[in-house]
Amino acid sequence: MSTSPKFAVFGGGSWATAIVKMLCENLDEVGWYMRNVYALEHIKKEDHNPNYLSSVEFKVEQLKLSNDINEMVRYADYLIFVIPSAFIYSELEKVTESLKGKVIFSAIKGIVPETSLIVGDHFYTHHNIPFEDIGVITGPCHAEEVALERLSYLTIACADNEKAKIVAKNLSSDYIKCTTSDDIIGAEYAAMLKNIYAIAAGIAHGLGYGDNFQSVLMSNAIREMKRYVKKVHKMKRDINNSAYLGDLLVTGYSVFSRNRMFGNMIGKGYTVKSAQMEMSMVAEGFYAAKSAYMLNNKKDKKKAKTPIINAVYNILYENKNPKKVFKKLTEKLN
Numbered sequence: 001m002s003t004s005p006k007f008a009v010f011g012g013g014s015w016a017t018a019i020v021k022m023l024c025e026n027l028d029e030v031g032w033y034m035r036n037v038y039a040l041e042h043i044k045k046e047d048h049n050p051n052y053l054s055s056v057e058f059k060v061e062q063l064k065l066s067n068d069i070n071e072m073v074r075y076a077d078y079l080i081f082v083i084p085s086a087f088i089y090s091e092l093e094k095v096t097e098s099l100k101g102k103v104i105f106s107a108i109k110g111i112v113p114e115t116s117l118i119v120g121d122h123f124y125t126h127h128n129i130p131f132e133d134i135g136v137i138t139g140p141c142h143a144e145e146v147a148l149e150r151l152s153y154l155t156i157a158c159a160d161n162e163k164a165k166i167v168a169k170n171l172s173s174d175y176i177k178c179t180t181s182d183d184i185i186g187a188e189y190a191a192m193l194k195n196i197y198a199i200a201a202g203i204a205h206g207l208g209y210g211d212n213f214q215s216v217l218m219s220n221a222i223r224e225m226k227r228y229v230k231k232v233h234k235m236k237r238d239i240n241n242s243a244y245l246g247d248l249l250v251t252g253y254s255v256f257s258r259n260r261m262f263g264n265m266i267g268k269g270y271t272v273k274s275a276q277m278e279m280s281m282v283a284e285g286f287y288a289a290k291s292a293y294m295l296n297n298k299k300d301k302k303k304a305k306t307p308i309i310n311a312v313y314n315i316l317y318e319n320k321n322p323k324k325v326f327k328k329l330t331e332k333l334n
Contacts, residue, residue: 005103007170008076010069010091012036013281014052015107016082018143020063021056025173031064033072035091040065051280053147073097078105078167080137081119084282085110088119092127103163104129105156107137109191110284111291118188132160135167136184138191140246141176142256149175155243156180157187181243185233190225190244193309195285196292197221198251199263200308203315203322206267213330218252220308220333227304228296259285266315267322289313307332 008031009020016034023030034040042050043065047057066072073079074097083091085108106119115122120136123129135158145152154171156178158164168178181187197218204217225248226239239245251257262283265275272286293313296303311329314320 005077005166006075007031007078007080008033008064008072009080009082010034010072011082011084012039012049012051013082013084014143017049017053017056018141018146019080019082019107019137019171020058021053021146022171022173022176024058024062025176026170027062029062029064031066031072031075033066033069035067035069037067040067053143056147069094070097073099073102076102078103080105080107080167082107084108085112085119085284086282086287088112088122089114099123099127099129102129103133103135105135105137105158105167106188108284109138109195110288111192111295113287113291116291116295118185118192120184120188131184132158133163134158134184135160135164136188136191137167137171138187138243138247140242140250142250142254144256146176151175151177153242153246154178155187155241157182157184157243159184179242183233183235183237183243186229186235186237187243189229189232191247192284192288193225193228193292194221194248194251195259195283196289196309196312197225197248197285198257198259199266199283199285199289199316200312201252202257202260202263202265203267203312204263204326205260206264206269207323207326209326214253216333217308218249221252222248224304224306224308228292228306228309231302231304232295259283262286263312272316285312286316289316293317 009016010033012034048054104123108119112122120134138155141152156164156168164180172178222245258281289312311325315322315325
């Protein structure tokens with residue numbers, strides 16, 4: 001691989017658009033795959049994504065655009081996947097080009113529903129990508145604030161620290177600060193779990209709970225996250241670091257959080273289906289709630305204590321009454 005590797009981003013949503021913007025601050029050319037041909041043609045003519053972060057203007061000559069996923073796999077050395085977890089399996093089925101020798105980074109904050117694996121594990125298990133060639137890009141960072149060039153922080157996790165440094169260097173700018181980590185599994189699970197807790201925060205808000213309860217909910221959520229992540233991957237980590245606690249807080253409280261928005265609608269009485277139809281973006285926490293619950297309740301493994309995940313799962317998948325479920329949840333928090 002050359003000393004100046006080529007980068008490509010896979011996905012057409014707001015976070016993918018934000019990552020392309022960050023890379024364009026440092027690279028002469030950035031590959032960008034999205035399946036929406038209309039969006040690609042619009043970017044070529046109007047210099048911005050018509051559907052997400054439309055205020056971000058690109059220099060089109062800086063972009064290598066394609067709706068052919070194999071063309072983009074051939075082009076780049078570092079492949080950054082930002083396709084929602086609900087669709088990543090079907091998109092990867094289109095890949096016929098070899099992924100051997102490619103460095104795969106996931107900015108997907110969810111679990112692959114078809115395999116019940118975090119994205120890094122999915123690439124390792126089903127695409128034979130060596131563990132040292134897999135990484136994670138996590139927050140705390142909202143795409144909308146990247147578009148506004150507000151100071152934001154990223155954590156780049158990879159077993160190979162040199163590869164993490166390369167990604168960090170190419171994402172950094174005056175308004176983006178990056179740190180590296182070797183806790184790839186913990187960081188990816190934390191990024192998935194915080195979306196579930198953000199849905200819980202949204203449900204609580206929709207039901208009329210105030211700031212006092214929200215603070216208790218978030219305090220319990222970070223402890224629950226610590227128990228869960230420790231169960232799936234035991235190693236020394238500080239759960240109060242930005243990649244864990246910081247990402248949880250911004251997703252649980254921010255007006256930009258789609259998962260909180262989704263939960264708020266559920267709390268206000270929307271059905272799951274009607275809330276999904278109302279939103280233009282995917283709430284990753286919806287899919288994560290089922291996968292996290294099922295993984296924690298495997299018969300052959302000891303369970304982590306997860307009352308918040310259980311509550312969200314019961315509301316979203318067991319059609320339990322949010323008001324009654326949260327009334328019981330309040331008695332389990334401290």
